[in-house]
Amino acid sequence: MTSLLTPYEIFWYFLIYSFIGWCVEVIYHAVVKGRILNRGFLCGPVCPVYGFGMLAICTMSALADIEAMGHAGVLVLFLGGMLLASSIELLAGWLLLKLFHARWWDYRTEPFNLGGFICLRFSLIWGLGTVLMMRVIHPIVSDLSARLIPPRIGWWILAFCYAGWLADTIVTVLSVMGLNKKLKELEELRLSMRAVSDSMSQVLGERSLRDKQRLDETRLQAALARAELRDARDELRNDIREASQDFREEMADARDEYLAARRDLRKEVADAREEYLAARRERIEEARRRAAERAGALRRELVSHRHFGTGRILRGVPELTHADYEDSLLELQKYLMTGNMPETGTVEGSEKVSEKRSEKNTGKGTETGTETGIENKPEMGSEKGTEEDRK
Numbered sequence: 344m345t346s347l348l349t350p351y352e353i354f355w356y357f358l359i360y361s362f363i364g365w366c367v368e369v370i371y372h373a374v375v376k377g378r379i380l381n382r383g384f385l386c387g388p389v390c391p392v393y394g395f396g397m398l399a400i401c402t403m404s405a406l407a408d409i410e411a412m413g414h415a416g417v418l419v420l421f422l423g424g425m426l427l428a429s430s431i432e433l434l435a436g437w438l439l440l441k442l443f444h445a446r447w448w449d450y451r452t453e454p455f456n457l458g459g460f461i462c463l464r465f466s467l468i469w470g471l472g473t474v475l476m477m478r479v480i481h482p483i484v485s486d487l488s489a490r491l492i493p494p495r496i497g498w499w500i501l502a503f504c505y506a507g508w509l510a511d512t513i514v515t516v517l518s519v520m521g522l523n524k525k526l527k528e529l530e531e532l533r534l535s536m537r538a539v540s541d542s543m544s545q546v547l548g549e550r551s552l553r554d555k556q557r558l559d560e561t562r563l564q565a566a567l568a569r570a571e572l573r574d575a576r577d578e579l580r581n582d583i584r585e586a587s588q589d590f591r592e593e594m595a596d597a598r599d600e601y602l603a604a605r606r607d608l609r610k611e612v613a614d615a616r617e618e619y620l621a622a623r624r625e626r627i628e629e630a631r632r633r634a635a636e637r638a639g640a641l642r643r644e645l646v647s648h649r650h651f652g653t654g655r656i657l658r659g660v661p662e663l664t665h666a667d668y669e670d671s672l673l674e675l676q677k678y679l680m681t682g683n684m685p686e687t688g689t690v691e692g693s694e695k696v697s698e699k700r701s702e703k704n705t706g707k708g709t710e711t712g713t714e715t716g717i718e719n720k721p722e723m724g725s726e727k728g729t730e731e732d733r734k
Contacts, residue, residue: 346405347402347405347406348398348401348402351494351497351498351501352485352488353398354501354505355488355492355497356394356397356398356401356484356488357391357394357395357397357398358389358394358501358504358505358508359394359484359488360393360394360396360397360398360476361389361390361391361393361394362388362389363393363480364389364390364392364393364394364396365382365383365390366388367393368382368383368390369382378661380658380659380660380661381655381658381659382659382660383659384439384447384515385508385511385512385515386511386514386515386655387507387508387511389508392431392432392435395435396427396428396431396432396469397476397481399427399428399431400420400423400427400428400473400476400477401477401481403423403427404420404423404477407419407423409423409477417474417478420470420473420474420477420478421470421471421473421474422470423473424469424470424472424473424474424477425466425467425469425470425473427473428466428469428470428472428473429461429465429466429469432460432461432465432469433457433458433460433461436448436458436459436460436461437458437460440666443519443520443523444523444665444666444667445519445523445663445664445665445666446459446662446663446664446665446666447660447662447663448460448662449664450462450465453465514652515656518652518653518655518656519653519656521652521653522653522656522657523665523667523668525641525644525645525653526665526667526668526671526672527667527668528641529638529641529642529671529674529675530667530668530670530671532634532637532638532641533638533670533671533674535634536630536631536634536635547620550616550619550620554612554616557612561605561608561609565601565605568601572598642674642675642678645675646658646675646678646679657675657676657679658679661676661680663676
């Protein structure tokens with residue numbers, strides 16, 4: 344039976360395979376997607392999920408004594424590696440989502456996926472990768488780590504490396520927490536600006552309906568007046584020859600007075616509505632401008648650093664999704680990709696991100712997802728509605 348890993352080997356293998364996993368992620372995105380990204384949860388060149396996976400596989404290999412199985416050991420390695428790696432990937436994705444409300448990879452568009460954390464296609468890839476690592480790479484790593492680094496020096500190197508790893512973990516966790524706070528503020532700004540637009544639509548709609556009702560009442564009164572005039576005309580038709588010129592003039596004057604009063608009423612209603620709408624638009628535009636300036640400042644602050652903090656996370660994980668503030672994160676990712684400030688909070692801008700998740704690619708590895716995509720959905724403006732009601 345193969346001996347279990349010593350503490351010295353555990354610490355070294357974790358660092359080595361975390362680094363190898365990070366290299367695989369960077370090379371994959373450079374070759375397949377044409378993008379150079381600092382992949383992974385941490386800022387440093389490590390992907391801890393790969394380190395945990397290889398430690399679990401090495402332990403399984405030692406306990407099952409796979410080397411003594413001969414050719415049958417390849418099948419055991421494939422199945423065991425597929426099961427262990429997928430389990431660790433599932434646990435890591437679930438913990439990241441629960442702790443930080445975000446996904447670093449998403450397999451929901453893949454067939455036979457479980458919660459978007461794991462899927463059949465990549466489980467098979469982990470099984471093949473396990474056979475390759477244990478049959479080719481691990482013997483080389485094991486031999487070099489034993490011969491080149493004596494334990495007396497190796498422990499000091501490990502202490503230095505793990506101190507940096509711990510500091511990197513703390514900084515990254517604080518950065519993600521800061522990102523969540525700023526995303527929450529961006530989401531509140533976006534919703535408040537949308538509420539302003541909704542309230543304006545409500546006010547314009549209600550006033551338009553009231554004005555239309557008044558016009559309808561005026562038209563009804565005019566129709567009644569015309570009907571009365573026709574009745575009066577019929578009643579007086581037999582006596583029209585006897586009617587004097589003064590009576591006809593009085594009737595014409597009364598009709599002119601009525602028409603003039605109706606025109607004055609319409610003009611007063613239109614003027615009052617225009618004054619109210621102009622003042623309302625000015626207040627709304629001022630509130631929207633202040634909210635947009637604050638949202639722009641938050642976005643620039645979030646993406647200002649390329650190699651650490653929230654800026655590094657957003658650039659290194661472009662497929663990052665958020666469980667609570669998805670729309671704000673998508674607008675931020677679009678700003679990072681295009682350099683153009685999204686029209687946050689407007690009727691159009693608040694709906695530009697609704698179609699993004701339907702355009703996911705198939706993703707890769709333990710930390711692969713989709714790029715952001717945004718579709719415009721314009722709505723009819725309140726000005727056009729007002730002109731149509733006026734007509």
